[in-house]
Amino acid sequence: FSPHSISLALAMAYAGARGETAAEMAQALYFTLPQERLHPAFNALDLTISARAAAEEIELYIANGFWGQLGHHFLQEYVELLSRNYGAEFHLVDFQGAPEACRARINDWVSERTQGKIEALLPPGSVTPLTRLVLANAIYFQGAWKTQFDPRNTSLEPFRLLGEGEQTVLVLMMRQGAALGYAEGELEGIPYQVVELPYTGNEFGMVILLPELLGFEEFEAGLNAERLELLLAGISTELVVLSMPKFSFSSTFSLRGALSELGMPLAFSPEADFSGIDGSRDLQIDEAYHKAFIRVDEEGSVAAAATGAVQVLKTPPPIIVRIDHPFIFLIRDRETGTILFLGRVLNPAE
Known part of the structure; x- marks a missing residue:
């Protein structure tokens, strides 16, 4: 998955959150800066990353989009914030009259900006006549290894799987000897190796964390941002086969x-406060969708991801009717009131 894509899409929603909804989102998403500094910081970060990628011949595209219901009132300051800090493309659409066509349009936008790698981000039924806003992010990355693998050295070799016994599958294994980033150590008693493969220009790299097989699940469960930072800090250049x-x-x-x-249930509930979007408290996030793709081969990597947050009008909780005891039924013509059939059911099993 792409943490950056998720952060960008939800940061755009967070820009319109207020009160306890905003407080929960900030804590869950680790947004430590106040609103007036957070969004310019995201803008500066993306401009910096994109400039570094362009200088190193790395293909990196980051796009944000806003689809709002035609006729719904959106605060001008909210629209301007998204445009200024996220470069969000603004689209007015008719969710009420043509929800499926709108969904297809958003999915096409995502596909175009990820070079066709992310298709159908929003699944059928995710956009309805109650949808008022969709916020989406798309990221595309393509980089060539600084030292590429020679395809002549690629061969079928076993890859060991998790689980009991020595289960393996045959995979195409690439091989090279090069100066790479490397570290090793133990995390809670589990030995690990870290290797980093730089892309052209040396500014971007793919990091592989390789814990001992028997400790993989425990290692993964114990990994957090602080521990990852420590692991990465230990990387130095070594000759690696x-x-x-x-x-x-x-x-x-x-x-x-x-x-x-993670701690932000309010955003998805009827108690949500997104009054910074349209001046009302009528919106809540219905669902947030995320898709990611990656391909790694001898030449380098292609990766893409997209995130979409669908915001809908709040609706009252559904009324629950459970017909699990005797009842009376009738069939009527609603216009004239004529009762065509009338009866009762005391035991449906008879």
């Missing part, structure tokens, strides 16, 4: 549950 698999995969996430567990 590296074997690593070619791989390519994509992943899809619905973020509502994870974000609620």
